[in-house]
Amino acid sequence: MxxxxxxxxxxxxxxxxxxxxxxxxARDLPWRFGRTTPWGVLVSEVMSQQTQMSRVVPYWVAWMKVWPDAASLAAAPKAEVITAWGRLGYPRRALRLQECAQQVAGQYADRLPRDYDQLVALPGIGDYTASAVMSFAYGERIAxxxxxxxxxxxxxxxxxxxxxxxxxxxxxxxxxxxxxxxxxxxxxxxxxxxxxxxxxxxxxxxxxxxxxxxxxxxxxxxxxxxxxxxxxxxxxxxxxxxxxxxxxxxxxxxxxxxxxxxxxAGMPGLGVGRTRPRQRFAGTDRQVRGAILQALRQASGEPVSKEDLRHLCEDEIRLDRCIASLDEDGLLEIGQNGSLSLPQ
Ligand code: SF4
Missing domain, CATH: 1.10.1670.10 (Helix-hairpin-Helix base-excision DNA repair enzymes (C-terminal))
Incomplete structure (x- = not known):
């Protein structure tokens, strides 16, 4: 201009x-138009990072029913949080959201701050999410x-x-x-x-x-x-x-x-900004990690042996690598006998 x-x-x-x-x-999404709390808006934003909004809706609805505020999520067992995250992908986000809830519950008496600097200092909350909450939930003028x-x-x-x-x-x-x-x-x-x-x-x-x-x-x-x-x-x-x-x-x-x-202008260079090609999912570590977590969710708290997971991935080195990375991310626990379960 x-x-x-x-x-x-x-x-x-x-x-x-x-x-x-x-x-x-506008899509009539349940967290829009003042129908939820600022915390509900934040949950929707975290869930929709890297996941299409339309896919998020049923997860968000079920999640908010069980954990309507930061305090209830803060107190939830990790295994339940990971299970409820279901197939939203990138499950580390679930644990970061719970850390965020613990901070909001403990430090801010269960009220999400109405302050950009305080929001952006919370675990897993970056510039975009903090701005989105300030704008969509609090109506503050912010780009x-x-x-x-x-x-x-x-x-x-x-x-x-x-x-x-x-x-x-x-x-x-x-x-x-x-x-x-x-x-x-x-x-x-x-x-x-x-x-x-x-x-x-x-x-x-x-x-x-x-x-x-x-x-x-x-x-x-x-x-x-x-x-x-x-x-x-x-x-x-x-x-x-x-x-x-x-x-x-x-x-x-x-x-x-x-x-x-x-x-x-005739759309010069249409699509050039899209530098990263869409990531292939099949055959990646992400897919194997997702399959392992799904098996642990289905076990409903019962420990699962590594042998039980062999069928998920022919490549044993990859399977071990994925188990190790899930352990590192705090998304599973490895027992004394090597059995696997969701963290408690
Ligand atoms: S590029 Fe096409 S779709 Fe996008 S704003 Fe312009 S007219 Fe609309």
Whole structure:
């Protein structure tokens, strides 16, 4: 953007279109729109790191039923925590989340801090998760920067692909520059269901999420009551997850197509920012580690011998390596006789 004047003239119609799209096509996920606690929002964010949100829903629902707050998770047996993590992948996250819960319960009397610096100091919480909690749970005005947001903002406003790696200074500046001021909130229409139709192309999200759009008027109304900065962060991220995806953006149904510099420029270097090819899963240590944990979960606390796990991996060296790495990560315990079990 050349200057602030151009920026504000350019941003306003983009916001209107995006907010309208958000109210029509946001996935009605159970941790959105003020229906859970800040702790619930944090759990959803940790679960969705490296796992698709639509896959997270049943795990999150079951998890929050058993451990609705930090204190209950802090006191849970590790084996139950690892078991409940199920097939969300990267199970170390479960143990880090429990460490985080222990700190929140002990240090903050079971109340998740409403302070970026305190959040980012918690185990397993980085810049993204701390910002997401500040914005989505507390409604604080803060730029949330993840891969999806970087991709959308870079395409729409800069006309180029976001590069991989850490967010650049320019990307951070852009995210702050286009973030709405919360004092700018426009009054919602009579039924509190959102603004007048702004003529967005009719098109839904690409990811198979089950439920699309905010059919329930109460939820729709809650969505419009969120501060504009929080709504913006969530809507940009949602567009990046469901429409403006990395390799094949669905520009034909995108609400921002008429404003997108990247589309206008002919999408130069589409996908170049995606430096890491999607990791193969079959035949990797990750797969073997997952299979070992699944076998231990199914044993329901009974110790399992290494012999019982042989069928999971023909390569004995790999099997040993995976058992050792799970032990190192605190995800299993090796008994005196060499038997394996989930940690207590
Ligand atoms: S027009 Fe295409 S590239 Fe531009 S934001 Fe929309 S989906 Fe992404």
């Amino acid at each position: 050349e200057n602030a004047e151009t920026a504000s003239a350019e941003i306003e119609p983009i916001r209107l279109r995006l907010f309208d799209w958000w109210s029509r096509y 949330v920067i993840d891969t999806n947001i970087r991709r959308v903002l870079s395409r729409v406003f800069l006309g180029r692909e976001s590069t991989g790696g850490a967010a650049s200074r320019e990307e951070r500046q852009l995210a702050w520059q286009v973030l709405p001021e919360d004092g700018e909130q426009k009054p919602v229409s009579a039924d509190e269901g959102g603004p007048e139709d702004v003529g967005v192309q009719d098109g839904g999200a690409q990811e198979d999420s089950g439920r699309l759009g905010l059919a329930d008027p109460k939820v729709r109304s809650a969505a419009w009551r969120e501060p504009p900065s929080a709504r913006w962060n969530q809507a940009v991220m949602e567009l990046g997850a469901t429409v403006c995806i990395a390799r094949k953006p669905a520009c034909d149904i995108c609400p921002l197509a008429g404003h997108c510099r990247f589309l206008k």
